[in-house]
Amino acid sequence: MPHLPASSALQRFRVVDLTQVRAGPTACRQLADWGADVIQVQMPEHMRGDDTLGGQDGSDYQYTHRNKRSITLNLKEEEGVATLKRLIAKADVVVENFRPDVKFRLGIDYETLAEDNPGLVYASISGFGQSGPLASRPGFDQIAQGMGGLMSVTGLPGDGPVRVGIPIADLCAGIFAAQGILVALLEREASGRGQWLHTSLIEAMVYMMDFQTSRYLIDGEVGTQAGNFHPTSIPTGVYKARDGYINIAVFGSKIWERFCHILGAPEWIEDARYHDKASRSVNRDALNAEIDRRLAAHDRSHWIEQFNAGGVACGLISDMREVFEEPQIQHLGMVKHVVSPRLGPQRLVGQPMQLERTPSTIARAAPRRGEHTEEVLAELGIGPDDLARMKATGVY
The missing domain is CATH 3.30.1540.10 (formyl-coa transferase, domain 3)
Incomplete structure (x- = not known):
């Protein structure tokens, strides 16, 4: 089935999603929900690691990967990388969250890809940035919550640091990456050129500390735990x-x-x-x-x-039951409905902003791994014989 845009707002853009876990997939979901043709590139089934959110039939995966198409490519095979580059040559956006060195080793870094596609917007998401003393360190949401200062001001005074109950560093990094992509696409309309943009869990977390950063940088105050009470406005x-x-x-x-x-x-x-x-x-x-x-x-x-x-x-x-029983939440229409061909009817939270003329919906349930491989590769002009050969030789 060809691209089913969830909105007309971004339907002219094609996004190649090379990400795993949460921050990167969140960025791509934001674009998919507004109509972009997001093609998720995953490892073939026989090669996959633990790169899914609770399994492909799990609620987390279903929420994060709706409105996308999925293909598999073996990037350990030269033809797999070549096919990926062929896909990217016709794309507007690439999003990746490899370790910083991996993209250079595979030859799919921004400078290399921009030679064939100078309009490409290339977004990188990492734990600690693309350079610097911690660039190669593995990143994880709770690590960023701690190092970014959030856990030092969360929880009851004297009870020790407390993590937030959602993966807020992952989610914010993904949303900021999506925002950066949209900014770069707008700039491209003026310059005709793409660019490399990058963010990280630690940058997202420090930015989200908001007034706590200005309390320190301007006033010299180090915020502490205030429990369930606002640290400066009483009561x-x-x-x-x-x-x-x-x-x-x-x-x-x-x-x-x-x-x-x-x-x-x-x-x-x-x-x-x-x-x-x-x-x-x-x-x-x-x-x-x-x-x-x-x-x-x-x-x-x-x-x-x-x-x-x-x-x-x-x-x-x-609690979450009470949230969705709240008449105002129901009035706002935040719960969207979609039917998964294999899992049946689903209810998922939609986008939290409303565009009256070009609204967002959920047009497609999360795909199974590689569900659209042959469809997408055929769109690149790869014929049935080559597809059969590539499958037999493990390229996808």
């Missing part, structure tokens, strides 16, 4: 109502005054312990304990209604 964090926990966010003096009135404590507005942001920070433990005491008078639903009606942000702390 903002997790509080306990009569029947469970809620999040409350109080930013600014006006919101603080509204919060005090709703909670039935208008005297706090003039209380020297809580009068301004600095005082509330010094006395945060006493304030938080008093807030919990007052919240215990009513259930979560009462406080969520009261605070939001008064302009104070407040919400449930939901």
Whole structure:
């Protein structure tokens, strides 16, 4: 089956996906979801290592590789590499997450490929960058979370570092790579030239530290664990109502005054312990304990209604079942439906932004390894006899 674009937005672009695991496949999924013809290149079945996310029929793999086509090529065979180069010569984008030296050894680095395809946008994702003292070190999400500073500010004070519950360094590196690809494609419209772009898990993680970086670089402050409470804006964090926990966010003096009135404590507005942001920070433990005491008078639903009606942000702390039962999430249409030829109907989360004229959908379930090899190679002009020979000799 030929390319089925998930959107008309990027359907004119062809992307060769040479990535494995999560960061690279995430970048390519972003492009596929907006209509690019993403061709995933995998090792033949008899050569494959543990390069899939929970197995090809697993939910993780199905989510990450939807809207793509899959071919297999043996890059240990000279003809396999030659066929890959033939595919790339007609592509707009290549995405790879090999160790930095592998692409040069195979002769599929940017400079080599750009000789035949000067408009090529070539994206590399690594653990620590393409050069420097740690460039050859293997990268892994949790390693980047630790080295990038995230684990030092996550968790309860005194309990030791805590990882985030999703592979945030992988995901952010993939999303940043996709953004870089789109920037390079836009620039190509002006210059007519492609370029090499690269990001890494560690760069993504440091960038995502956001205000914690400016607290250090500008103010000289080293952030520490603040648990479930905002490190600088008090009171903002997790509080306990009569029947469970809620999040409350109080930013600014006006919101603080509204919060005090709703909670039935208008005297706090003039209380020297809580009068301004600095005082509330010094006395945060006493304030938080008093807030919990007052919240215990009513259930979560009462406080969520009261605070939001008064302009104070407040919400449930939901597990995944509760997330997808939330009427607002249902209204936003974030769950998309697709039918896998072998696994049946599936529900998957779609893109988190809406383009009204060129929306994204899920047009194709994740492919099986090599499902589209002969289809894609035939598009390159390789005939049936050569395809049969290549298969017999292990090229794909």
